Amino acid sequence: MNCFTLATELILNPNPNHKHAPSRSRRLRRRCSYHFVLRCSAAPLVSGSAAIAVAAIATVTESDLESAADACNLRLRRLSDEFKSLPEPIDRVKRLLFYADDLPPFPDADRIPSNRVTGCTAQVWLSARLDALGRMRFAADSDSEITRGFCACLISVVDGARPEDVLAMHAEDLADLNVVGVAGRTHSRVNTWHNVLISMQRSARALIAEGEGKPMVDSFPSLVIGGDGIRANGRYADAQVSLSGQSMGT
């Protein structure tokens, strides 16, 4: 187990007996006294994939880390700081492409309609599963390199988190990740952060529902107007289902 994995495990698996109901105010009051450095290697950006060598120096005080949600927030903050340290947009794009190179191959079998992230101008696929520890594991791919970079960054924040912690994230939390273009608050179709996060959260809800034994409903991407009728999808379907009291998968 390398340093990164060890540090990750320590962060994601705090004392299991510790009861914590995270709240925003509590997180704000909490002092984070551990030092965790997640640093991308200074490997030159040459042609082809460049492996990310992560040096993780972790001095974790378990009492200071009350939930895996803190890990998500910390990683988000580190990511935000990383990109903020690059004042030129082109350097931020290069860093995104660096992250993109590190995305593992996405299985062709997972390129199915239910794994499509809707709302993006590029094609984006996202798959999600729970690992043996009940943590979410994500994989993603896109036909756009910059979008792959976005996905890689977002996965680096939430991969290994509990489903509840993924659900607790807000699109506004990503606003500081002003990598390229307008800051993350915009609701346009090009806001990949927002669209991918929403898909991740749908996956989290589905996995929670599955774990609770609730019936799953097939997911569909959007309102489909076809020759054989108009079928409800996405938020429209969510609204219909919520009114009928059924559990809705993704």
Add this chain to the structure above:
Amino acid sequence: MAALCYLPSCHRSVSKLLSNSKSQGHLHPNLSVSNSNPNPNISGVGLQTRRRSSSFSIKASTTAFAPLEHSESTSLGEIIRSDFPILRQKVNGRDLVYLDNAATSQKPNYVLKALKDYYESSNSNVHRGVHYLSQKATTAYENAREKIADFINASDHTEIVFTRNATEAINLVANSWGDLNLGFGDEILLTVAEHHSAIVPWQMVAKKKGASLKYIGLTAGEVPDIEQLKKALSKKTKLVVTHHVSNTLGSVLPIEDIVIWSHEVGARVLLDACQSVPHMMVDVQKLNVDFLVASSHKMCGPTGIGFLYGKSNLLSSMPPFLGGGEMISDVFQDYSTYAEPPSRFEAGTPAIAEAIGLGAAIEYLSGIGMQRIHDYERELADYLYYSLTSIPNVRVYGPAPSEIIHRAALCSFNVENIHPTDIATILNEEYGVAIRSGHHCAQPLHRYFGVNASARASLYFYNTKEEVDHFIEALRETIKFFSI
């Protein structure tokens, strides 16, 4: 001054044009703020309130521009761009190069001032009051309608219905004319290159009425196959929905011929003129189309307003689309009678300022001259196309320009192995160039080409060849960036 002048003072914009002009040609404003109307582009018909009888009439003045004289040293784009304040800004420290005009156009000071002047001096609800401001607003609003009618040579101003945009105009026809006239087994003919707004409303009404949509494909030269369209027309065809200029292919269709063939089988023609009316002279009587739709925001006018042109007899036969105030004649508890067109299709308080802004935009464009705009854009179109196709691994969609095939000044393209969104992102971040990436509301067309998305650069008369050069150079560098 008894004249009603919502039009901004010409002096400022004209003086800028004069000071920037390096040529002998000048823009000559005709500043007659009287009741005369020297502008041949704008009808001088009685500028009185039309839709409500009133003994109080206010005449509006029109300020007119004489056409620019040809300049060999300064292009139209170089002369005119100082009228557009938004073009002066920087993006990430670089000069903005705005090449997304097929999505929306920028607005000249002339239009911005018209909007401001309206709210400062004339704002009131239209068709509803007898007081001074109401009459002022109503006159200006109806003047705008007349300007549109003249601009496209409609036979009467009542053939112009204000809508929110072209999309709403098509929905109006689909839900009113379509609902009344389509039945089981009827066919609606479209091309695969249609905009989503010209497809989806017809899918919805066809589903309700048991009609079907048939699509015309492209030729090897990547233009809609007119011969296939001719063969597809039959007694079952009730409507042909077609673009005039494609927002993705840049191609221009022979609408007069399409209308002749369609009428021979008893089919109506709805023309999507969103990409033609802003860029060239469009004469609805010459084309003889039954319906035409366009949006203000693509022709230097504000967003939130567009229009439907419909032949008088057609509009008169159509039931209302939206219900509410203005479109009624009498309202009883259990039924209502409806107003005549165009009021019948303009429920509620309209976008008054926006309509006036559109009228100002038409005045502005007319002052430059649509033929001049078109001629200049022809040059830009060829320049853009040949510049783009000179870059290796760039594939441009649509026909190659020639003596007989004219392209609009837009190119949708793909670069091998690089996603258009990545291209557009770098062009924006590093070079200040604004292009569009995506499906351009033409998914069926992209599917036809077997691609998910494309990039698109689209020009307007305030763009210059220098900007095209900057875009091309930026694109070359962007391709190098992703190839490393």
